[in-house]
Amino acid sequence: MMCRTDGDQDSGPDPEEPPDDAQAFSALLEDSIEDLYENAPCGYLSTSLDGQIAKVNTTLLNWLGYKRTDLVGRRKFCDLLTVGGRLYHETHFAPLLRMQGEISGIALELEAADGSRLPVLVTSTVKTDSDGQPLLIRTTIFDARDRRAYEHELLRTRQEAERERERLQQLATTLQKTLLPPALENVPGLDVAAYYHIASIDEVGGDFYDLFPLAAGTWGLFLGDVCGKGAEAAAVTSLARYTLRAAAVYDPDPTAVLSNLNTVLNHEYNGTDPRFCTVIFGLLTPDGDQGGFRITLASGGHPPALLLRADGTADYLPTPGGQLIGVLPDADIATITFRLDPGDTLFLHTDGLTEAHTAAIGGERYGDEALLDFVRALAPATAQGAITTVRDLLDTFGTGVDDDTAVLAVHVPRADREEQQ
Amino acid sequence: MDVRSRNHVRVSGRPGGPVVMLAHGFGCDQNLWRLVVPALEREFTVVLFDHVGAGRSDLSAWSEDRYSSMDGYVDDVLEICRELDLGPVTFVGHSVSATMGVLAAARHPEYFAGLVLLAPSPCFIDDPAAGYRGGFSAEDIEELLQSLDANYLGWSGAMAPVIMGNPDRPELGQELTNSFCATDPDIARVFARVTFLSDNRTDLEQVTVPTLVAQCSSDAIAPPEVGAFVHARIRGSRLITLNATGHCPQLSAPEETAQAIAAFAGRLR
Numbered sequence: 001m002m003c004r005t006d007g008d009q010d011s012g013p014d015p016e017e018p019p020d021d022a023q024a025f026s027a028l029l030e031d032s033i034e035d036l037y038e039n040a041p042c043g044y045l046s047t048s049l050d051g052q053i054a055k056v057n058t059t060l061l062n063w064l065g066y067k068r069t070d071l072v073g074r075r076k077f078c079d080l081l082t083v084g085g086r087l088y089h090e091t092h093f094a095p096l097l098r099m100q101g102e103i104s105g106i107a108l109e110l111e112a113a114d115g116s117r118l119p120v121l122v123t124s125t126v127k128t129d130s131d132g133q134p135l136l137i138r139t140t141i142f143d144a145r146d147r148r149a150y151e152h153e154l155l156r157t158r159q160e161a162e163r164e165r166e167r168l169q170q171l172a173t174t175l176q177k178t179l180l181p182p183a184l185e186n187v188p189g190l191d192v193a194a195y196y197h198i199a200s201i202d203e204v205g206g207d208f209y210d211l212f213p214l215a216a217g218t219w220g221l222f223l224g225d226v227c228g229k230g231a232e233a234a235a236v237t238s239l240a241r242y243t244l245r246a247a248a249v250y251d252p253d254p255t256a257v258l259s260n261l262n263t264v265l266n267h268e269y270n271g272t273d274p275r276f277c278t279v280i281f282g283l284l285t286p287d288g289d290q291g292g293f294r295i296t297l298a299s300g301g302h303p304p305a306l307l308l309r310a311d312g313t314a315d316y317l318p319t320p321g322g323q324l325i326g327v328l329p330d331a332d333i334a335t336i337t338f339r340l341d342p343g344d345t346l347f348l349h350t351d352g353l354t355e356a357h358t359a360a361i362g363g364e365r366y367g368d369e370a371l372l373d374f375v376r377a378l379a380p381a382t383a384q385g386a387i388t389t390v391r392d393l394l395d396t397f398g399t400g401v402d403d404d405t406a407v408l409a410v411h412v413p414r415a416d417r418e419e420q421q
Numbered sequence: 422m423d424v425r426s427r428n429h430v431r432v433s434g435r436p437g438g439p440v441v442m443l444a445h446g447f448g449c450d451q452n453l454w455r456l457v458v459p460a461l462e463r464e465f466t467v468v469l470f471d472h473v474g475a476g477r478s479d480l481s482a483w484s485e486d487r488y489s490s491m492d493g494y495v496d497d498v499l500e501i502c503r504e505l506d507l508g509p510v511t512f513v514g515h516s517v518s519a520t521m522g523v524l525a526a527a528r529h530p531e532y533f534a535g536l537v538l539l540a541p542s543p544c545f546i547d548d549p550a551a552g553y554r555g556g557f558s559a560e561d562i563e564e565l566l567q568s569l570d571a572n573y574l575g576w577s578g579a580m581a582p583v584i585m586g587n588p589d590r591p592e593l594g595q596e597l598t599n600s601f602c603a604t605d606p607d608i609a610r611v612f613a614r615v616t617f618l619s620d621n622r623t624d625l626e627q628v629t630v631p632t633l634v635a636q637c638s639s640d641a642i643a644p645p646e647v648g649a650f651v652h653a654r655i656r657g658s659r660l661i662t663l664n665a666t667g668h669c670p671q672l673s674a675p676e677e678t679a680q681a682i683a684a685f686a687g688r689l690r
Contacts, residue, residue, distance in 0.1 A: 050639070050666035050673065078641055083557065084564020087617070088572070090642045090668040091448030091516075098672040099452060107571040148571070155570060 043120070043141030049134055051076035051094075060141060065113035077139065082109045082117060093122075097137065101126045107144065107151070119148035169201045176204050179237050184211050187219055189291050190284075191413050193383040195391050197352065197405040205404025206233040206277070207350045208241055212248075217286050220248040220257075223348040223408045224279030224302065224325075236275045239268065240325075244281060254281045254298030255333045258325060262300065262333075265326030276326035278302035280319075280348055284340075284410070292341040292412055298333050300325035303351050306372070308379035308386065310343025310414070316372065317346075345381050345411040352405030353390070356397045366397070383411035424504040428470040428497055429477040432505065434462035439534070440507045441686050442468040444498065446516030447616040450476025453515070456675030457682070464683060468510065470501055472518075474608040489611050491619050495524045502532045509534035511686040515671065516540050516643070517616040520624075523655075527627035534689045535631040537682055540668050541651050542643040544620040553622070556644050562617045569609050625654035632658040633685040635678075639666040659685075 030036060037044060043060030047053050053071045061068060064080065071080075078086045078094075085108045097103045104123040111117055124139040176198065184192050194209055206226030214220050222244050226236045240261060247260035258281055269275040278301040287294040297305055299319035308314045322334035340346055349371075356366045378389055386409040394401055424430065429451070434441075441461055443454045451469040461467050471478040472494055473487075487493035498521055502510060511534050514522035519541030526533045545555045545562070604612070632655045636648030645662070652660035661681060665674030 082564055083561040084566075084568050086641050087557070087561070087565040088568035090640075091446070092572075094667055095449050095453060095669050095672055098669070099455075108568065151571065 042143075043139075045077060045139040045141060047077050047137045047139070049126075049137060051078055051137070053077060054136065063112070063118055063143065064110060070113070077137075080110050082111055085109050093124075097124050097126065101128075101134075107148065110141070119144045121147070165202070172202060172204045173198075175231075175234055179204070179208055179234060179241065181210050185213065185219075187211065187213075187284075189286065189412065190219075190293070191383045191411040192409065193387040194406070194408040195387045197391070197394050197401060197407075199352065199401055199404050200229075203229045204231065204234040204237075205229055205352075206237050207352065207404045207406035208237050209348070209406050209408045210241060210245065211408070211410075212245060214248060214252050214283070218252065219284040220245070220252060220281070221284065221348075221408065221410065222279055222281045223350065223406055224277050225350040225352075225406070226277040227275065229404075232273075232275070236265070236269075236277065239264065240277055240279065244279070248281070248283075252283055254283050254296050255335055257281045258298050258300045258333045259331070262325045262328075262331040266329055269326060274327065276324045278351075279325055280305060282346075282348075287339060290342060291415060292339050292344075294337065295340050295346065296335055296337045298322070298335045300331055300333055303349060303354065303368070306347040306349075306375050307338065307340075308345040308347060308375055308381055310341060310380050312379050314372070314375045314379040316368075340410065340412050342412045342414045343380055345379070345383060345386055345409055347375060347386055347390075348408045349390075350404070350406045352401060352403035353394065353407065355403060356394070356405070357400035357402065358397055359400065363400075381409075381411070382413070383409040386411070424497075424500050427473060427479045427482045428501055429479075430468065430470045430501055430505070432466065432468050432507075433458070434465050434467040436466060438465045439686055439689065440468060440510040441465040441682060442470075442498075442501075442510045442512050444470070444512065444514045444518035444521065445472065445475065446514075446518050447612055450478075452476065453669065454671055457671045457679040460676065460679035461683060465686060466507060468501070468505065468507070472612070473497060474612060475604055480605065480608075483608055485611055488608075489615060491521060491524055491615060491621065494518075494521050494615070495528070498522070498525045499529055499532065502529075511535045511537060511682075511689060513537040513539060513682055514541070516542070516668065517619075519651075520619065520621045523621065523624055523628055526630050527624055530629050533630045535633070535685065536628065537633045537635060537685055538651060539635050539670065539678070540637055540640055540643045540648075541634065542647045543622045543625055543651060543654075545617045545642075546620070548620075553650070554644070554646060556642065556647070557617065559618070562613070565617065566610055566613055569606060569613060622650075622654070625651060626656075628655045628658075631685075631689060633681070634658055634660045635663055635670070635681050636660070637663050637665045637667060637670050637673075640668050642668040 038058040040057060040059055043063060044057040045060060046055040053075050056071055078089045081089055093103060093106055102125040106122045108122050109117045109119050121142045121144045122139060124137050126134045127136050127138055129135050180196055184194055192211055206228060209223040211221040224240060226233045243261050243264045244257060247257045265275060280297055280299045280302045282295055282297045285294045299322040301322050301324040304316040304318050306314060307317050317336050319334040319336050321332055323331040325331055354366050354368055354371055357363050358366050378386060387407060390407050394405060445451055445453045450471045454469060458467055474483045509532060512522045519538035520543055522536045526536055542555060545557045546559060547555050634648055634652045636645060648660060652658050663670050663674060663677055665677055667673045670678045
């Protein structure tokens with residue numbers, strides 16, 4: 001846009017052309033470029049390439065409380081900065097301006113004549129001559145007091161949020177640990193192993209398992225999955241765990257144990273916030289001289305267990321018809337009874353494993369079929385061998401495992417214990 | 422660990438010529454040398470690199486443990502020398518890298534034909550008891566760290582994924598404003614502490630290789646008395662004061678800077 005700052009009437013618009021209304025309106029309101037520069041709503045500063053102040057507008061002088069003669073030809077731009085800002089200017093601002101020819105929106109603080117500080121946003125461009133040689137640096141300075149206060153607040157809340165998140169993660173990890181046995185009991189004649197995969201360190205998952213002694217050489221075990229995540233799910237997990245253990249002491253029949261759990265959960269959460277879980281409960285009774293166990297599993301809506309036999313075959317142990325625990329006043333419980341002979345391994349899992357997304361099959365869920373194939377290739381296996389291999393499998397899924405996963409394996413070692421080597 | 426990609430090492434210039442190795446300081450990367458490189462390439466083999474954490478170095482190689490003291494950077498410089506195996510180099514260290522050059526040459530003088538210390542400062546903090554004036558107080562450095570924070574508010578949200586996720590596509594980084602010298606704020610904070618809080622005054626006396634101290638005529642970061650101090654402590658060193666102003670003579674006066682480097686390095690042959 002062409003602007004006139006002098007009173008030369010002769011250089012006005014061509015009289016033969018109709019006067020431009022918009023131009024006339026503009027000229028009426030903003031008739032002095034000088035005033036536009038001096039009293040602009042931002043600070044203007046022009047310096048030589050080494051920062052020596054050559055021209056400064058009234059707005060900036062007023063902000064800083066300097067007289068023009070204090071600055072022009074006497075001070076450098078970086079003299080107006082705080083010491084920390086000067087370091088930033090010399091190590092970041094000035095080199096970038098040299099290399100790019102411009103730099104914008106840099107947050108700095110100016111020091112006023114009275115020592116007070118003014119947070120500003122600074123933008124500079126290098127003016128070049130017709131050969132492209134740099135001549136001088138033009139700088140605009142915006143008052144950023146409000147903005148800086150807002151940014152400080154943002155930074156402070158972000159730091160606070162980061163601290164909170166750390167605290168929460170620690171809490172979640174601690175809580176998670178209290179929901180699992182610190183170590184599995186050492187069962188005579190059995191080799192047991194378990195693994196808990198935490199999908200998110202921000203939230204407590206709802207998977208749980210345990211293995212514990214009951215009367216007369218028998219053992220109880222369970223593995224389950226509470227619907228949902230977080231503190232509320234953790235409360236249900238905790239309730240489910242101690243109810244299962246208490247119920248098993250009272251009446252170790254697996255169907256009775258799960259029925260009792262169903263009653264407790266159903267009573268506890270029959271209001272507006274139903275809580276339920278899937279769970280497999282097992283009763284292990286030593287059977288015969290060969291070292292095997294007779295096992296009865298009861299399932300309430302839980303994915304079926306797998307049996308890896310000593311001969312290298314493997315199959316699901318179907319428990320169809322078992323219903324979710326806690327939803328209905330009387331849930332149907334499905335059971336299956338079988339022998340775990342020397343060399344056999346019982347494998348329990350939660351659906352975090354089969355529901356995991358796998359990169360290998362294009363993000364599809366892993367699925368029951370794939371798991372069966374996997375354990376068929378694995379069998380026969382020790383408890384620790386099975387758990388380690390499944391753990392490696394989970395690792396290959398990476399972030400594809402979006403739910404917590406618990407796995408528990410129970411294995412009867414052969415008499416010669418050859419495989420233990 | 423591939424040293425060349427870790428430090429984004431680039432070798433150019435006259436093959437077989439005397440070797441000049443240019444080390445950038447805090448705040449930027451090897452881009453800082455781009456105005457002096459063409460002048461040096463005619464006569465010298467020129468080695469450029471980024472400190473780990475800066476420029477296009479391998480950010481995965483950065484650890485707070487290694488890079489929160491001068492030693493990590495010095496180890497890198499020595500490893501680059503060993504890896505390239507170009508014989509003794511003239512090491513040109515700007516600002517904090519001048520100190521790294523001093524430490525490297527003290528440990529392995531056989532790697533170095535000479536040192537050019539450009540706008541050096543072995544200690545930025547004043548030490549009134551010893552009558553040393555580095556120009557800054559510890560509080561000033563805290564203020565710098567705040568300046569860094571104030572200007573990196575948007576980093577973690579917007580810039581980091583673009584730059585860090587595409588190390589093989591530098592043009593993505595360059596599209597971002599002010600991104601030539603973009604650095605992860607956590608890394609920048611650690612490097613700022615190393616740069617401004619280290620005190621390596623006593624190490625100067627360990628230098629035995631020919632040394633040129635080149636200071637600027639007006640430098641807000643490394644005042645003239647600091648250059649004189651460095652010169653006095655390194656036996657046999659030469660001190661020159663460039664006409665260049667500011668802390669980055671390789672940008673404000675590239676020709677003068679290149680000439681000073683070339684004249685010194687050329688004589689060492």
